[in-house]
Amino acid sequence: MAKERLVTSSYCYILAANFLLYFGFYLLMPVLPFYLTEVFNTGHATVGIVLSCYTIAALTIRPFSGYLLDTFARKPLYLLAYFVFTGIFAGYLLAGTLTLFTIMRVVHGFAFGTVTVSGNTVVIDIMPSSRRGEGLGYYGLANNTAMSVGPMVGLFLHDGGVSFDILFACSLASCALGFGFASLVRTPAKVPVKREPISLDRFILLKGVPAGLDLLLLSIPYGMTTTYVAMYARQIGITSGTGLFFTLMAVGMAISRIFSGRQVDKGRIVAVISLGIYLVCLCFFALSSCQWLMGWHPAVGRYVFFGIALLLGTGFGTMFPAFNTLFVNLAPNSQRGTATSTYLTSWDVGIGAGLLIGGYIGQISTFNNAYLFGACLTVISALIFNLKVGPHFEKHRLR
Numbered sequence: 001m002a003k004e005r006l007v008t009s010s011y012c013y014i015l016a017a018n019f020l021l022y023f024g025f026y027l028l029m030p031v032l033p034f035y036l037t038e039v040f041n042t043g044h045a046t047v048g049i050v051l052s053c054y055t056i057a058a059l060t061i062r063p064f065s066g067y068l069l070d071t072f073a074r075k076p077l078y079l080l081a082y083f084v085f086t087g088i089f090a091g092y093l094l095a096g097t098l099t100l101f102t103i104m105r106v107v108h109g110f111a112f113g114t115v116t117v118s119g120n121t122v123v124i125d126i127m128p129s130s131r132r133g134e135g136l137g138y139y140g141l142a143n144n145t146a147m148s149v150g151p152m153v154g155l156f157l158h159d160g161g162v163s164f165d166i167l168f169a170c171s172l173a174s175c176a177l178g179f180g181f182a183s184l185v186r187t188p189a190k191v192p193v194k195r196e197p198i199s200l201d202r203f204i205l206l207k208g209v210p211a212g213l214d215l216l217l218l219s220i221p222y223g224m225t226t227t228y229v230a231m232y233a234r235q236i237g238i239t240s241g242t243g244l245f246f247t248l249m250a251v252g253m254a255i256s257r258i259f260s261g262r263q264v265d266k267g268r269i270v271a272v273i274s275l276g277i278y279l280v281c282l283c284f285f286a287l288s289s290c291q292w293l294m295g296w297h298p299a300v301g302r303y304v305f306f307g308i309a310l311l312l313g314t315g316f317g318t319m320f321p322a323f324n325t326l327f328v329n330l331a332p333n334s335q336r337g338t339a340t341s342t343y344l345t346s347w348d349v350g351i352g353a354g355l356l357i358g359g360y361i362g363q364i365s366t367f368n369n370a371y372l373f374g375a376c377l378t379v380i381s382a383l384i385f386n387l388k389v390g391p392h393f394e395k396h397r398l399r
Contacts (some may be wrong), residue, residue: 004128006135013184014123019142020178021082021115024089024171026150031158031167039164040098050102052355057109058116059348063204065114066341069121070334075187078122081114082179089172093165120340124328125187132328133264137257137321144257144317148250205342207330207396212346214389215323217381218277219347221284221374222316223354224367225249232287232367236294238302245309252313253320260318269322269329270390276319277382283312284375291368329397 036042036050068077088108095101120139127135157167205212229245256276263272287308294301324343331339354374361370 004130006127006131008126010126010185010187011123011135013181014119014126015139015142017082017178017182017185018119018123018139019146020174020181021085021119022143022146023150024086024174024178025112026146027154027171027174028167029154030151031154031164034158035164036098036101040101042098046098050098050105052352053102053105054109054112055348055352057106058113059345059352061110061113062117062341062345062348063338065117066121066338069118069337069341074118074122074125074337075185078115078118079179079182081111081118082175082182085111085115086172086175086179089168089175092168093172117337117341117344119182120324120344121337122185122187124336124340126185131265133269133321133325134258134261136324137261137264140317140320140324141254141257144250144253144313148247151246204345205327205331205335205339207392208327208339208342210384210389210392211323211326211330212342214381214384215343215346216350216353217377217384218280218316218319219350220354220357220377221280221371223351224358224370224374225287225312225354226351228358228362228367228370231362232290232371233305235367236291236301236305237298238294238305244306248306248309249313252310252315253317254313256314256317257321261321264322264325269326270393272322273319273326273385274382274390276315276317276322277378277385279311279315279318281375281378281382283308283315284371284378287312288368288372288375291366326393330393 032051033047036047042050065077065081085108088104088111091104091107092101095104123135123139124132154167157170226246233239233245260272260276286304290301290305290308293304324340327339327343328336357373358367358370361367361373
């Protein structure tokens with residue numbers, strides 16, 4: 001039996017739109033702390049507060065955006081959120097005070113929370129359900145590529161003396177081009193949804209709560225890694241090349257997404273997630289041991305440290321398409337937006353908690369203890385998944 005066609009013009013357009021959106025986002029992410037300290041003379045604590053407003057706003061809007069996507073036409077909402085997200089980069093160029101910049105940051109977070117949920121929902125609408133895992137793997141690959149390229153380009157331009165205005169303009173241009181691709185996406189006609197009384201299940205996929213809590217536990221050490229791994233590297237004596245950690249992590253995610261997506265389409269969702277959790281669990285225990293390895297044999301410690309990056313990316317890249325598909329397969333088609341919102345919200349809450357927990361443990365102790373704590377969370381996650389989430393999914397799955 002021939003496979004249903006995955007690669008269509010609309011699918012290619014939304015991949016391009018997704019990459020350009022995240023490229024514009026990641027281009028600025030590593031240079032915004034420099035912008036706030038150099039232009040507004042803010043302290044590090046203020047930088048953290050201003051930048052965290054973005055994440056809080058995104059988390060606040062996501063459940064509501066899922067409800068709106070399930071209630072109204074999806075493409076117009078996707079384009080509106082994409083347009084606002086793009087326009088805020090122009091707003092940064094005009095923000096002359098820290099207060100105005102903070103307001104822009106909050107609005108940007110609202111737009112980001114909506115455009116990511118809507119984009120993830122639209123791409124599910126335009127791909128055949130028989131190849132959903134593979135399709136989501138390629139879609140997420142666009143994020144990972146932007147994650148590996150964007151920060152590198154942003155830091156290269158900043159270190160080369162390029163002004164912040166030009167950096168904002170580059171992000172604006174990237175997202176404007178992405179908006180053009182997004183507008184070319186053709187979506188199927190949305191089946192009218194029967195108006196039902198507003199309930200909690202319209203904002204959070206209640207059947208997805210066990211999986212959401214499990215995913216939250218996994219994202220806490222992930223948040224610690226993306227934020228503090230460079231500080232940890234310096235703490236254990238690796239003073240150069242730490243940017244390679246993120247590149248290797250992105251490579252691992254890119255390769256594993258393609259493999260895991262195909263396995264998901266063969267119905268091996270639970271097995272794929274379990275494999276990813278086990279690999280991630282081993283990686284965090286190994287990461288916490290790098291401090292001891294560097295003291296014993298620095299060369300071995302460096303090889304293990306960067307090898308962990310590749311394997312860690314492989315583990316998380318294996319789980320991402322599978323977890324996304326798990327949430328979608330628990331929901332009726334009329335609640336795809338809610339399912340996607342619940343998936344992304346669980347992930348972001350964990351990352352936010354990882355920032356706070358990792359920073360606190362790193363301050364009162366050392367970062368290797370923070371990663372040891374994260375490794376213990378992954379063990380708990382593995383137990384919960386095998387004892388509760390996997391059986392719950394098999395019992396309540398709709399497809």
